[in-house]
Amino acid sequence: MANSLAIQDATVRSAFVALFLQWGTTGAIIFVAYRTPAVELGCSSGSHLIYGIVATVSWLVLVFSNLVSHEIMQRLEVQDKRSTRSLSGLAVITRLKGKAPAIVNAAWLIACSVMEDIGTLQTCCRCATDAFQFHENGWTSVFKDVSDLGNVAEGTWIGGFLWSITVCIVVAAIFAYRVNGEQISLD
Template sequence: MWLWLILIVIGWLLLSPKCDSNAYKLRTTDICRGVGALPASSRRALAITATGNDVMSPDELFTPPVFNYSRSLRWASTAETVYMVFKEDLEASEKVHLPVCGSDGDGSGINDPTDHIESIPYIDTMQDIHDKGQRGSLQYFLLYCTEPDGVQSQCSHWAPGVFTRMFIASCTSLALQWGTIGAAFMVGWFTPTTKLGCRSLGYLLYGVISTLVWMMLLISSILAHSAAADPRRASLSTRVALAFSHIMRWTGKLFAILNFFLVIMASVLQYSSFYDRCFCNSSVFGRGGAAYIVILETAAQAAQAKNAWIAALVLACTSAAAFLGILGLLLDTLPSLPS
């Protein structure tokens, strides 16, 4: 049942930027090409500076990874906006060869009154963009990247492809979860006395509640992001969506806490031999009044239990291997850093 946790940790390590060996190799080679910053700043490089009024869900203000569900849609939208800004700027610079400070980098462009501020070099991603046209002060870069008067950016509130990525991630995670939990449930179901007993019921409840929690938190994040399109909450639909988002979030977190205690207690009772008693061994939940206890297993019952254990092992290992395979395929589609 706990096999899924190992795979989640492996996936986290593979996707985490802290574990990118190629990035560590380039940490010294790209120092001169990095982006400068103003000195004497004590702020952290990455920090959440929003307040309670800036977000639709309070979970967006919490940094632990378990709260990433509440930030995924907004992060995808913000990342898409930043990407499009740089993409359009590079395409425009390629067409007109527009420099930041003059075409020759000698100040022949607009005068920059902030020459005393540290200049920032762009990382060249196009061979035909002159390097001298990519340097300027911090303030001039802000002016350079600002849209002209009267021009509005047409950025969508929903990042393109975000629901496709969400669908793939959800299906992969659910397949891993139910592949491992289903294997444990299969062992408990087919071990004499067969059918639903204390052990198999604990596995089933854990899987069902986990899936229910995932569904509630996912719906909560979608409704919260939808309400964020109307920050003033003027329309009735926005207020209703936000209210349902809060209800889903509170209920999902309550079920998650209950499920945590359930799975811990199920494991403790399993290994403390608490289930080794008449009520649990007779599978009362599945057989009702016809429940019985197997004292001596027959050859057929032993063969059935053996086949169930083998099938459960194959199911769990196949789910784990498929999860790693899909994760590897998705990693191959990510752009790699230049060597």
């Protein structure tokens, strides 16, 4: 029983490390998109925010599915077959319901990245003027060129880059941490 609690505890800790990594890197890109011209919530920062929210919902459902699967295995180990059939169905359904938005989210992220690379999010009037947030009070810079906008955004880009690097270093340190003198194995 103590071994089961240790496994569940490790599962929950690992899940929160994954959530920290996901929001640490997603938060950095939302920060950069939010703070660079046109400033505030627009298509770029909004699309990354949607990605983060959907990824978190998927994470919640998959962690729940993992815990249900673990409970099923515990019941089967002690030959307790009560309600394992309904729990097994719940585990499968939640696994599918957790992976489906993750797959759609991956396609969303790729589509948003392609649209940013080809400049779609900078040519659309709604994207370039933050009309999503400010509606008819949206604005756009008319007399600034790319170098001026780059100078304004340089500090934000550096901050976002350092933010994501720091999150990655913290997660790498967590994975490299030794528990009871033994290195954590990913096997």
